[in-house]
Amino acid sequence: MKIAVNEAPSIRSRRGRLLIVATVALALGLIAGACGSSSTSNEEGSLTVYSGRSESLVASLYEMFTAETGIAIEARYGDSGELGAQIITEGSASPADVFFSQDAGALGAVSAAGRFSELPSSILDQVPSQFSATNGTWVGVSGRVRVIAYDNVKVTNPPTSIDDLLDPKWKGQIGYAPTNASWQSFVTGLRVLRGEDGAEQWLRAFAANQPKAYEKNGAVLDGIAKGEVQLGLVNHYYLNERIKAKGAENVKISNQYIGNGDPGGLVNVAGVGILSSSKHKTSAQKFVEFLLSPTAQQYFADKTFEFALVSGVTASDPTQPTLASLQSPAIDLSDLASLEQTQELLQKVGLLTK
Amino acid sequence: MMTKEAVLDQTPGVRRRASMPLGVSPVVAIVAVLAAAIAALPLLYLLIQASSRGLDTVVEEIWQRRTFDLVLRSLSLAFVVTALSLVVGVCSAFFIVRTNLPGYRIFAVALVLPLAMPSYVAAYAWISWVPSLAGFWGAVLVLTSISFPFVFLPVAASLRRIDARQEDVARSLGLTSRHVAFRLTLRQIRPAATAGALMVGLYALSDFGAVATMRFESFTWVIFGAYRAGFNPTRAAILSLALVAISIIFVWLELVVRGDGRAAKVGAGVSRAPNRLKLGPSRFPAAALLSVVVVVTLAIPFVLVLRWFFEAADSGIDSGEIFGAMRQTVFVSFLATVGAVFFAVPAAVLAARVKARWAQSTERTVFVIHALPGIVIGLAVVYLGIRLVPSMYQRLPMLIFAYVVLFMSLAVGSVRASVEISPVALEDSAQSLGLSRFAVFRKMTLPLARPGIMAGAALVFLTVMKELPATILLRPTGMDTLATELWNRTSVADYAAASPYALVLILVAAVPAALLTFTRETR
Numbered sequence: 008m009k010i011a012v013n014e015a016p017s018i019r020s021r022r023g024r025l026l027i028v029a030t031v032a033l034a035l036g037l038i039a040g041a042c043g044s045s046s047t048s049n050e051e052g053s054l055t056v057y058s059g060r061s062e063s064l065v066a067s068l069y070e071m072f073t074a075e076t077g078i079a080i081e082a083r084y085g086d087s088g089e090l091g092a093q094i095i096t097e098g099s100a101s102p103a104d105v106f107f108s109q110d111a112g113a114l115g116a117v118s119a120a121g122r123f124s125e126l127p128s129s130i131l132d133q134v135p136s137q138f139s140a141t142n143g144t145w146v147g148v149s150g151r152v153r154v155i156a157y158d159n160v161k162v163t164n165p166p167t168s169i170d171d172l173l174d175p176k177w178k179g180q181i182g183y184a185p186t187n188a189s190w191q192s193f194v195t196g197l198r199v200l201r202g203e204d205g206a207e208q209w210l211r212a213f214a215a216n217q218p219k220a221y222e223k224n225g226a227v228l229d230g231i232a233k234g235e236v237q238l239g240l241v242n243h244y245y246l247n248e249r250i251k252a253k254g255a256e257n258v259k260i261s262n263q264y265i266g267n268g269d270p271g272g273l274v275n276v277a278g279v280g281i282l283s284s285s286k287h288k289t290s291a292q293k294f295v296e297f298l299l300s301p302t303a304q305q306y307f308a309d310k311t312f313e314f315a316l317v318s319g320v321t322a323s324d325p326t327q328p329t330l331a332s333l334q335s336p337a338i339d340l341s342d343l344a345s346l347e348q349t350q351e352l353l354q355k356v357g358l359l360t361k
Numbered sequence: 362m363m364t365k366e367a368v369l370d371q372t373p374g375v376r377r378r379a380s381m382p383l384g385v386s387p388v389v390a391i392v393a394v395l396a397a398a399i400a401a402l403p404l405l406y407l408l409i410q411a412s413s414r415g416l417d418t419v420v421e422e423i424w425q426r427r428t429f430d431l432v433l434r435s436l437s438l439a440f441v442v443t444a445l446s447l448v449v450g451v452c453s454a455f456f457i458v459r460t461n462l463p464g465y466r467i468f469a470v471a472l473v474l475p476l477a478m479p480s481y482v483a484a485y486a487w488i489s490w491v492p493s494l495a496g497f498w499g500a501v502l503v504l505t506s507i508s509f510p511f512v513f514l515p516v517a518a519s520l521r522r523i524d525a526r527q528e529d530v531a532r533s534l535g536l537t538s539r540h541v542a543f544r545l546t547l548r549q550i551r552p553a554a555t556a557g558a559l560m561v562g563l564y565a566l567s568d569f570g571a572v573a574t575m576r577f578e579s580f581t582w583v584i585f586g587a588y589r590a591g592f593n594p595t596r597a598a599i600l601s602l603a604l605v606a607i608s609i610i611f612v613w614l615e616l617v618v619r620g621d622g623r624a625a626k627v628g629a630g631v632s633r634a635p636n637r638l639k640l641g642p643s644r645f646p647a648a649a650l651l652s653v654v655v656v657v658t659l660a661i662p663f664v665l666v667l668r669w670f671f672e673a674a675d676s677g678i679d680s681g682e683i684f685g686a687m688r689q690t691v692f693v694s695f696l697a698t699v700g701a702v703f704f705a706v707p708a709a710v711l712a713a714r715v716k717a718r719w720a721q722s723t724e725r726t727v728f729v730i731h732a733l734p735g736i737v738i739g740l741a742v743v744y745l746g747i748r749l750v751p752s753m754y755q756r757l758p759m760l761i762f763a764y765v766v767l768f769m770s771l772a773v774g775s776v777r778a779s780v781e782i783s784p785v786a787l788e789d790s791a792q793s794l795g796l797s798r799f800a801v802f803r804k805m806t807l808p809l810a811r812p813g814i815m816a817g818a819a820l821v822f823l824t825v826m827k828e829l830p831a832t833i834l835l836r837p838t839g840m841d842t843l844a845t846e847l848w849n850r851t852s853v854a855d856y857a858a859a860s861p862y863a864l865v866l867i868l869v870a871a872v873p874a875a876l877l878t879f880t881r882e883t884r
Contacts, residue, residue: 083755092740
């Protein structure tokens with residue numbers, strides 16, 4: 008310790024200098040940060056979009072919008088649910104003008120919190136009414152369908168209803184992604200359509216058939232390809248993505264679309280709403296109109312293989328059925344907001360957590 | 362709280378302190394209190410949110426069988442992770458500091474590096490390789506792997522500090538080696554071990570990445586769910602307050618278990634570095650055991666990330682984007698570190714030098730909120746920030762502020778340990794020679810605490826780098842860090858596309874992690 012004291016002057020000066028440098032750096036950094044971000048902050052006409060759809064998917068679409076209208080977009084990317092919670096927490100001071108969500112549940116929650124303003128009928132009328140909010144606060148942009156993907160070599164008679172999945176012959180042969188939002192939306196739909204008891208009954212029987220849990224929908228298809236399972240409960244477009252990546256001749260998987268209003272054929276949408284606190288409502292409306300324009304609708308159909316919700320768009324996959332022919336279950340998509348109860352039910356029957 | 366038998370407590374320095382009303386500069390005390398006030402802000406938000414639907418809702422939400430189960434599950438997770446971390450951390454520290462284990466220098470670094478691994482990456486790596494790991498034990502594996510260095514580091518440091526002459530004296534007084542180990546050595550490392558254990562326990566309570574990927578329903582899982590699936594901030598706040606209550610118990614427990622066995626050496630006599638125990642032939646099995654620890658905690662997750670990386674390398678990597686994200690990450694992490702250390706040092710000095718209850722509570726407040734998951738702190742800053750300073754909302758200063766709230770406790774622990782071992786008598790004499798209290802702080806306390814400050818800074822730095830939920834909520838629009846880019850890619854595709862970011866994140870975070878070893882090594 009004696010040594011330390013003797014050395015104190017040199018350490019002191021070095022320490023002192025370090026302290027000053029650090030303090031100055033912090034101050035400068037904060038000032039630079041404040042100025043830097045204020046220069047990019049919301050100028051007249053620029054639009055803040057809270058985007059639950061990922062950057063890799065929609066960034067180029069947003070650029071197209073700016074090129075077309077001259078309105079700059081400031082996109083904040085995040086998980087749709089977290090962005091919904093953030094908008095609700097921000098309250099009326101929210102900087103967001105538009106919320107573009109990956110699924111209807113988060114839109115329903117923001118709407119229920121009274122944070123959306125009503126959309127004009129010129130927008131709402133473009134999309135079939137079942138794909139928008141019943142109170143007109145948000146509109147669907149693109150649709151995805153739950154399907155049963157199957158190994159088309161081993162399986163000749165794929166299930167045509169979710170109740171077929173309970174057949175013992177599929178024991179241990181079904182893959183699913185327990186934490187995936189679309190799977191959980193399907194279960195929410197199941198609860199809405201069959202009631203809590205009916206849903207629990209089906210889930211318990213499903214669990215008894217020992218389905219195999221995967222991390223993601225893509226991994227479910229990997230599981231089918233590797234022969235670990237024969238069926239997979241996924242969204243329709245994972246097959247398209249796989250074919251695009253590996254070539255059609257290398258993919259021995261097909262999609263079984265479930266009709267007859269069966270809960271297994273749920274159509275969920277990505278949708279968009281305008282914040283009631285937005286100070287750029289005209290620009291915001293232009294943005295929503297752009298998302299429903301043929302350009303954007305074709306973009307989603309081509310890039311994500313999703314279903315266009317506005318008519319007049321050709322699917323990039325010719326084998327894909329039309330939305331109207333699907334006989335999907337009739338459900339108010341705003342009801343999909345009761346996701347937390349779904350998770351509780353899934354935990355109760357042992358299909359979510361361990 | 363002096364324990365009767367503790368020989369070490371009888372140093373003049375410790376006695377001297379008790380008689381002083383305020384042993385630190387008022388400036389230090391004020392900044393320390395400010396630090397506690399900042400840390401308490403999230404609690405303010407939680408109280409507002411939780412009570413927004415009346416007391417009935419609070420009672421209803423808490424008074425459920427489910428909440429009870431949740432408490433049990435989270436506590437078991439925290440206890441098992443803490444116990445395992447203590448065993449792994451203390452044993453490996455002992456082997457590395459006190460034995461002639463082959464390659465102990467390499468091990469000293471390798472055992473710290475798991476800190477650089479983000480929990481969500483490690484968990485995803487494991488579960489993609491061994492899907493059956495999902496659940497409690499998977500979460501235990503990942504959390505222990507990442508957090509045992511919190512125990513290893515301070516214990517190794519305190520083992521290095523032990524003056525071997527004390528052990529010589531103990532032996533000469535007739536104590537057997539076993540007695541020396543238990544009555545002297547263990548007692549001396551106890552404060553370090555319990556402080557580390559507290560960090561592990563709070564980390565296990567607060568982490569979301571590992572439990573989410575391993576699908577283990579803990580408090581954080583349910584709190585995240587209440588926000589992003591239930592859109593019910595009230596419920597999330599009530600559950601968060603329950604988590605805070607558990608955290609208070611943890612913080613209090615640490616205080617009790619730690620005791621007051623501080624060991625500041627004063628006076629004549631040169632201390633002697635401890636002997637390295639000659640292990641003989643048993644050193645090879647011991648090295649093998651430590652190798653297993655390194656393989657499980659570090660090598661396996663890292664190799665899996667590397668494998669993804671080589672898959673991704675085929676499809677092209679945008680190195681410009683990665684470099685930009687890296688620069689941004691280092692920049693914000695640096696600012697956050699400076700901010701966190703600025704508040705942490707006074708809080709730690711106050712706690713080390715002033716034994717009054719208010720001073721201790723000041724420091725403890727900083728720890729209590731460390732059990733809260735990032736999304737809660739993030740939304741607390743969203744809620745208060747947008748209402749109090751709207752002009753700074755989603756600007757850099759507010760993001761840095763959130764980081765400071767989240768992570769200053771990481772620095773407090775190691776700084777306090779450093780201050781506690783520097784003798785207070787020196788500061789007293791400096792003051793009696795005419796230096797002001799603040800001058801003493803600047804010229805003596807700070808330089809002597811430098812290893813602890815550097816270690817705390819490194820810890821904050823690498824943890825900020827990995828932070829995700831608060832970053833997504835509060836970052837300036839358009840700012841991408843390595844963690845957000847990583848998240849961007851994992852949310853749409855598989856890990857291959859994200860792996861370059863994961864890899865760079867781990868490698869950059871490994872630099873301060875390795876530094877942690879060396880700041881301790883050179884003291």
